[in-house]
Structure formats: structure tokens, C-alpha cells
Amino acid sequence: MANRAEFTSATRRIIAERAGYQCSVLNCGRLTVGPGTDPRQTVHTGVAAHIYSAAKDGPRGTGGLSDAERREPENGIWCCAAHGRSIDADDGRVFPAVQLRAWKRLHEARKAAEVNGGAIHHVGLVESIAVHSAPAAGLEGRTFELGMRNIFTGPNASGKSILTRLIASVAHPDHVADMSRDRDVDMGVRWFDPMTHDVATAGRGGIVTHVLDGRPVPYVARPYKTILLNGQHRTKIGNLTSLAQMFDLNIAAMSSVLALAADQGGVIKDVQREGMRMRWTVDVDGRIESFDNYEAINGSLQTLILLELAGLHARHHARAEPTFLLLDEFLDFHNAGVQVEALQRLQAAAEHAQVAIVSHSPVLLAEAPCDWAVTELAPQPQNHRDNPLAYDIATKPPDA
Structure with a gap:
């Protein structure tokens, strides 16, 4: 859509892969990819949600970021379908940007530890x-x-x-x-x-x-x-x-x-x-x-x-x-x-x-x-x- 800082498919993939295809919301961690009904199919249920809004008047505002900056992977957090909907409810007031950024960083740190054989706990x-x-x-x-x-x-x-x-x-x-x-x-x-x-x-x-x-x-x-x-x-x-x-x-x-x-x-x-x-x-x-x-x-x-x-x-x-x-x-x-x-x-x-x-x-x-x-x-x-x-x-x- 015009006038929206949407993620490209490549950016969405980066956000998903850095999250290990798991919801980044604290204490959720729901897996968002798995087998489909056909042996050759997979099911994807995750959402690359914006931390600062894609639209200038959207939830949590723009945070002073340009359109290009809001399209970057750093402005995205990978969520399950349920949390992808809820984080933008009530104009984003329930999930402020500072909280989403912290959860994203924490979740990615845990995934990095897992990949490198570290202790995620x-x-x-x-x-x-x-x-x-x-x-x-x-x-x-x-x-x-x-x-x-x-x-x-x-x-x-x-x-x-x-x-x-x-x-x-x-x-x-x-x-x-x-x-x-x-x-x-x-x-x-x-x-x-x-x-x-x-x-x-x-x-x-x-x-x-x-x-x-x-x-x-x-x-x-x-x-x-x-x-x-x-x-x-x-x-x-x-x-x-x-x-x-x-x-x-x-x-x-x-x-x-x-x-x-x-x-x-x-x-x-x-x-x-x-x-x-x-x-x-x-x-x-x-x-x-x-x-x-x-x-x-x-x-x-x-x-x-x-x-x-x-x-x-x-x-x-x-x-x-x-x-x-x-x-x-x-x-x-x-x-x-x-x-x-x-x-x-x-x-x-x-x-x-x-x-x-x-x-x-x-x-x-x-x-x-x-x-x-x-x-x-x-x-x-x-x-x-x-x-x-x-x-x-x-x-x-x-x-x-």
C-alpha cells in the first residue's frame, strides 16, 4: 500500500529466521512453521509485526524513524498470529515500543546461544x-x-x-x-x-x-x-x-x-x-x-x-x-x-x-x-x- 513502510518478503524472512520462526513475545515462543497436510507442504502462521508503525499514524507512531528505517529488519519483531494481532490493539499502548525492542533483542540472543551451543537459560x-x-x-x-x-x-x-x-x-x-x-x-x-x-x-x-x-x-x-x-x-x-x-x-x-x-x-x-x-x-x-x-x-x-x-x-x-x-x-x-x-x-x-x-x-x-x-x-x-x-x-x- 502507498504511504506505508511495509516489509519486503526478504525482510520478513530475515526477521523470521533471526527469531528461529518462534514468537518473540516474552514467555510465548510458539513455533510458527511446521508440516502441512500434504507431505510436500509447510504451514506458516507467523507475522512480522512492526515495532514502530508502518503507517505514520499507526500504533506506537514512527519513533522519529524514516520510511526506509521502518522497513528495516531492526524495526520488526516476529510473532505468532495471536500476538501479531494483539500487539497493535488499543493503538499499541499495551505493548510499547521499548518493550517490543527488549523482547526482540532477548529472543534473538537466546536463539544465537542455541545456534552456538550456549546456555539459553x-x-x-x-x-x-x-x-x-x-x-x-x-x-x-x-x-x-x-x-x-x-x-x-x-x-x-x-x-x-x-x-x-x-x-x-x-x-x-x-x-x-x-x-x-x-x-x-x-x-x-x-x-x-x-x-x-x-x-x-x-x-x-x-x-x-x-x-x-x-x-x-x-x-x-x-x-x-x-x-x-x-x-x-x-x-x-x-x-x-x-x-x-x-x-x-x-x-x-x-x-x-x-x-x-x-x-x-x-x-x-x-x-x-x-x-x-x-x-x-x-x-x-x-x-x-x-x-x-x-x-x-x-x-x-x-x-x-x-x-x-x-x-x-x-x-x-x-x-x-x-x-x-x-x-x-x-x-x-x-x-x-x-x-x-x-x-x-x-x-x-x-x-x-x-x-x-x-x-x-x-x-x-x-x-x-x-x-x-x-x-x-x-x-x-x-x-x-x-x-x-x-x-x-x-x-x-x-x-x-
Whole structure:
């Protein structure tokens, strides 16, 4: 039809084959190809559905994509016939684009693992977080659907930093314990590994309780992995112990990550150590330079080093269990070139790990690819009794 960004038959085949001819909707997986009644026939029941609409006024809109971009395989998700109809019902509001993109990426990751003989039961994602009460009014009463790539933005005191810590709190309940000393915390997280899990977490006066899949538990054993970085972590690259603590690794594992990073062809070219002290050899605008003292490395380069390590760690860990890399205003104080370079490196490095960036940088918002879901938080009411700034990370511009 005219004025519609329809898939070609070749594109539909690519979408179907990348999905293994199974429905990509979470917890469905229905096979959509099989034998027909005649021995020489096959039956196909699947649908290549548009994530962003084929028509400009269709379900979920165009997402700012051109007609040509909406015809690409990246904008299609393979579904069974039933889900192919339902995802466009109610103008697409039941199945938002961020959710469909996450499901497509997750399903294709599982199919890739199957093809390569990997363990598909380790592939998963954090689907949503519901915040019922927290020390940030802009979060309360909201459910946040999480994609594979996320940006949380909003003014100061809107609760961006708190949201990252709530996401991390399933594995690190001390975040909720700290917050609940000033304000009751009630939240719920749903994740998939590949079974769906729901955990309700409550914090009262520093005491944290969990209800996992309807059953009270003292803590959540082996939930998803979170890696949380903020601006203060740039001071950690001079010491191996500090690096290991930041990434929640032992010394031996952190040393292996550093050795592997030097072989990736990125910023890090070599890492030597004297005791726990680090000596870095890095790529500085095409020049290979060595630094005995991390303080001689400028702030922008320190950030790229940490991002390279975080991406490598997250990519590796995502092959074992769902992994979420959280960057709290980690890039905002750098110049536009560094921000764009860091975003591009992170997009490739994190692979099947989820990523969320807290940012109020217009550069990041403008340069983020369309598969990054942007969530905007409202400012804190002036008369609200809680002060989320108590939980914000103090940041300052790095050295040029």
C-alpha cells in the first residue's frame, strides 16, 4: 500500500529466521512453521509485526524513524498470529515500543546461544520496576518499563539517582536500607531469566524485607547482576583493590578482566601493577602513552577506561545471568565529543547486558540511537517532605 513502510518478503524472512520462526513475545515462543497436510507442504502462521508503525499514524507512531528505517529488519519483531494481532490493539499502548525492542533483542540472543551451543537459560532482562513509595515524589506511583538501552533524564531532585539504586537494590538491598531510614520504601521488580520472577521489597527504618514470587525470603539469591558507576568512581583506577570492589569482583577476576581488556583493541593497551598500584598504557588520540600515576590521566580518558572495563565486565557476565549496567551522571560533565564517543563504545561493548544512563545532557539525548528508551522524570515538588538530593552523587567536572 502507498504511504506505508511495509516489509519486503526478504525482510520478513530475515526477521523470521533471526527469531528461529518462534514468537518473540516474552514467555510465548510458539513455533510458527511446521508440516502441512500434504507431505510436500509447510504451514506458516507467523507475522512480522512492526515495532514502530508502518503507517505514520499507526500504533506506537514512527519513533522519529524514516520510511526506509521502518522497513528495516531492526524495526520488526516476529510473532505468532495471536500476538501479531494483539500487539497493535488499543493503538499499541499495551505493548510499547521499548518493550517490543527488549523482547526482540532477548529472543534473538537466546536463539544465537542455541545456534552456538550456549546456555539459553542464562539469557534474561529486567522487565520493569514499580515504585510505590520512595524518597522522590516523581517516582511514586509509577511503573517503569525497562528496555535493553535506557536513558533516565530530568531536572535535579527528580529522583534519577534513586531510580538506579532501586533497580540495583534487589542484589544490593543496602540501598533500600539507607533510604528507608528517612522514608518508607515500597517497590516491586520483575525480571526474566528465562522464567519470570517478581520481588516486592519494603524498607522500614533500615530494615529490608523481600517477597519473591509470593514467598517471603530473607534475601534474593542469585538475582540479576548490577554494575553501578558514578562520577566519583574515576578516582578508583589507580588501585586494583578499589577497582575490584567497584565491580564486585575478587582480585584474581579483576586482574583477568584487565588482561582481557588490553587485547580488545580499545583505549586500554596494557595494564601493569606493582602490588595493588596500577600502571596504565592507553591510546590518547592515536598516541600510545603510559602513566605511572592515574592522576596524570585526564578525566575524559579515565571515564573511557572505566567504560571499557564496565562494558567488558557486563558483556561477559550477561552470558551467565541477566546483567544491568547503571551509569549515574557518569558522562554529563564531559564535552560533546567524549559523550558521543562513550555512547558509541558502550552501545557495542555491552552487547546483551542492559544499560541505563542517568543524564540531563542534551547531547546524549540527541545522539542516542532510536533503540534507547528515554524516560523523563518530573521535578520534586518544593513542599514535598523528602529530599532526594541526600541520595544524589556529588559530581564535578573532570579535568580537561
